[in-house]
Amino acid sequence: MKEAQERxxxxxxxxARPGAAADGRAEVLAAxxxxxxxxxxxxxxxxxxxxxxxxxxxxxxxxxRSKADLFLDVHAQAMQDLLEHVGPIAARxxxxxxxxxxxxxxxxxxxxxTTFAFQKAAVQGLERxxxxxxxxxxxxEMRRIIEMRDTYxxxxxxxxxxxxxxxxxxxxxxxxxxxxxxxxxxxLNVWFEPGRAATPQQVEDIAVLLSDFVLRGMLPxxxxxxx
Amino acid sequence: MKEAQERxxxxxxxxARPGAAADGRAEVLAAxxxxxxxxxxxxxxxxxxxxxxxxxxxxxxxxxRSKADLFLDVHAQAMQDLLEHVGPIAARxxxxxxxxxxxxxxxxxxxxxTTFAFQKAAVQGLERxxxxxxxxxxxxEMRRIIEMRDTYxxxxxxxxxxxxxxxxxxxxxxxxxxxxxxxxxxxLNVWFEPGRAATPQQVEDIAVLLSDFVLRGMLPxxxxxxx
DNA sequence: GTCTATAATTTGATAGAC
DNA sequence: GTCTATCAAATTATAGAC
Numbered sequence: 001m002k003e004a005q006e007r008x009x010x011x012x013x014x015x016a017r018p019g020a021a022a023d024g025r026a027e028v029l030a031a032x033x034x035x036x037x038x039x040x041x042x043x044x045x046x047x048x049x050x051x052x053x054x055x056x057x058x059x060x061x062x063x064x065r066s067k068a069d070l071f072l073d074v075h076a077q078a079m080q081d082l083l084e085h086v087g088p089i090a091a092r093x094x095x096x097x098x099x100x101x102x103x104x105x106x107x108x109x110x111x112x113x114t115t116f117a118f119q120k121a122a123v124q125g126l127e128r129x130x131x132x133x134x135x136x137x138x139x140x141e142m143r144r145i146i147e148m149r150d151t152y153x154x155x156x157x158x159x160x161x162x163x164x165x166x167x168x169x170x171x172x173x174x175x176x177x178x179x180x181x182x183x184x185x186x187x188l189n190v191w192f193e194p195g196r197a198a199t200p201q202q203v204e205d206i207a208v209l210l211s212d213f214v215l216r217g218m219l220p221x222x223x224x225x226x227x
Numbered sequence: 228m229k230e231a232q233e234r235x236x237x238x239x240x241x242x243a244r245p246g247a248a249a250d251g252r253a254e255v256l257a258a259x260x261x262x263x264x265x266x267x268x269x270x271x272x273x274x275x276x277x278x279x280x281x282x283x284x285x286x287x288x289x290x291x292r293s294k295a296d297l298f299l300d301v302h303a304q305a306m307q308d309l310l311e312h313v314g315p316i317a318a319r320x321x322x323x324x325x326x327x328x329x330x331x332x333x334x335x336x337x338x339x340x341t342t343f344a345f346q347k348a349a350v351q352g353l354e355r356x357x358x359x360x361x362x363x364x365x366x367x368e369m370r371r372i373i374e375m376r377d378t379y380x381x382x383x384x385x386x387x388x389x390x391x392x393x394x395x396x397x398x399x400x401x402x403x404x405x406x407x408x409x410x411x412x413x414x415l416n417v418w419f420e421p422g423r424a425a426t427p428q429q430v431e432d433i434a435v436l437l438s439d440f441v442l443r444g445m446l447p448x449x450x451x452x453x454x
Numbered sequence: 455g456t457c458t459a460t461a462a463t464t465t466g467a468t469a470g471a472c
Numbered sequence: 473g474t475c476t477a478t479c480a481a482a483t484t485a486t487a488g489a490c
Contacts (some may be wrong), residue, residue: 024455042269045483057485058456067484084315126417170443172436180440183414190353191406209399213407216397217444226330251473272465283466285474294466 025063028053032060033074036121041071068133071125072141078122079148081115084106090155097163098215104159105185112188113203120189153178160218168199169218181214240394245323251302252290253279259287260301263348267432268298296354299368305349305376310341314419317382324390331386332412333438339415347416387445396445408441 031052035044046067050056064070089095089103112119126149133139156178169177174188188210258279262271271293279284291297316330326397339346353376360366383405390396396404415437 016441040267040269042267046485047483056457058458061485062455123417149305170488176433176436177440179414179418179435180411183417184411184444186414186417187406187410190410190413192351206403209403210407211442216446216448217440219443219448221443221446273467274465283475285476288475292467388466 024059027033028060028063029070029073029077029141030117031122033077033117034072035065035224036074036125037117040127040192041067041121042065043083065121066138068135068138070140072145074118075122075125075145076148078115078118079152081111081118081150083148086152090159097166097168098157098219101156101159101163101218102211104155106207108182109185109188109207109210112185113192113194113206115191116189116194123189124184127198133218153182154156156181159211163218170220172218178205179217180217182213184217185210251286255287256297256300256304257288257344258296260304260344260348262297263301263352264344268294268348268352281382285309285364292364295362295365296368297373298348299365300350301345302352303368303375305345306372306379307336308345309379310375312338313379313382316384324393324395327386327448328383328408328440328445329442331382332408332432332441334361335409336415336434336437337430338411339412340419340421340425340433343416343419343421350413380409383408390445398446404445407444411441411444412437425440427433 028049032044032049033046035052039048044067046057048059049060050071053059060070064073081175086104088106089100089107092100092103095103101197131140153175157174160172160174160177160181164174171187192206251272255276259276262275262279266275271294273284273287276297277288279427280286287297293302313331316327316334319327319330320332353419360369361384380402384401387396387399387408388402391398391401415433
């Protein structure tokens with residue numbers, strides 16, 4: 001049974017995206033991200049999102065036609081955040097593949113921690129569950145999101161390939177190498193708790209630890225290391 | 228009716244755990260793992276599990292009193308599989324921390340790929356969603372599962388600490404170091420598709436790639452490497 | 455733009471036949 | 473041990489008032 005819960009404010013810790021405008025639609029979106037993060041897509045009732053907003057369903061259905069549309073928008077926003085911030089680093093000139101990979105992973109980690117609700121909701125919903133959308137418009141939007149995700153992975157595959165070509169990285173199939181790289185960082189979505197340990201300094205430390213880890217994961221072992 | 232205590236091995240394609248016996252309860256459990264994996268906990272209807280079994284609800288409710296109990300058992304089984312297989316490696320004598328960490332991660336990866344339904348269902352349900360179990364018996368079972376998970380992480384923290392003590396690994400807080408290690412491997416639950424790429428050789432290759440990656444992630448960079 | 459009220463559907467769980 | 477039938481609750485989405 002669903003307990004009566006007091007209404008909370010939107011844009012609580014973890015739910016707010018910095019720079020998110022305060023128009024109605026964005027407020028609804030942020031609240032949805034928060035609740036999807038906490039309960040997952042299927043377990044979230046539209047009424048839960050309304051409660052989070054301190055309003056009723058009417059407000060949500062004014063901006064979104066369905067729960068699936070709402071979720072798709074959260075997911076799209078999450079992917080766009082990644083592409084917007086990591087894309088420029090991937091394209092920046094004057095960096096070695098080492099510096100580039102490290103900077104990309106570090107920024108990725110930072111985005112997860114600072115827009116946690118969106119990222120975590122998106123990762124949870126990455127699933128086949130939504131592939132069964134019969135609605136054409138929704139299905140197109142989902143294809144677009146999957147494309148964004150593939151584009152994002154391409155950024156990593158490219159820097160890996162570059163690093164291998166320059167003899168800096170271990171020789172792995174670039175597409176395969178992106179799996180542990182993204183896995184090590186994306187696992188933040190499972191263990192990170194924005195409530196505690198969310199001072200800027202702690203976020204920075206975690207981002208550095210993770211990005212250094214994945215960089216070392218791509219570096220050949222030093223000759224002086226014993227086995 | 229109360230629940231039986233013992234559980235045995237299920238035996239389906241994606242949910243296959245090797246060494247299968249075929250009692251009714253285990254069949255139900257394996258089918259549940261399969262469906263939970265595909266749709267997630269909340270989106271799974273008991274009728275879906277019944278369909279997977281080619282039967283009706285009655286069969287499921289004969290063995291389990293609720294959907295939550297069914298899920299808890301899938302989760303417990305997944306954790307037990309990890310502890311049973313990786314625990315002995317963590318305790319084996321005559322291995323350096325390097326060899327030990329690599330063997331542990333490799334076995335972990337292998338278990339994910341060979342008991343995929345159980346592992347993936349468990350990772351998806353790691354969530355806060357189940358923490359709101361009011362039922363006392365279920366709540367106790369959940370505490371037990373969380374304890375298993377903590378115990379499992381301890382295995383990695385211990386070998387990391389050991390390796391740091393011997394000057395083999397980079398100096399990181401052991402608990403923090405386990406995050407990217409487990410993340411790189413557990414990310415398999417997101418991208419691996421047991422349908423394709425599931426020949427024993429491919430499973431082996433992936434396990435080696437991932438375990439080598441996490442090992443390198445813990446090794447200090449060689450002195451001859453340019454930055 | 456947001457609310458109340460409600461229709462339509464799904465679903466967890468139980469009872470009792472066989 | 474499994475099935476059929478059914479209920480009670482929850483939930484998505486809509487209609488129309490304000």
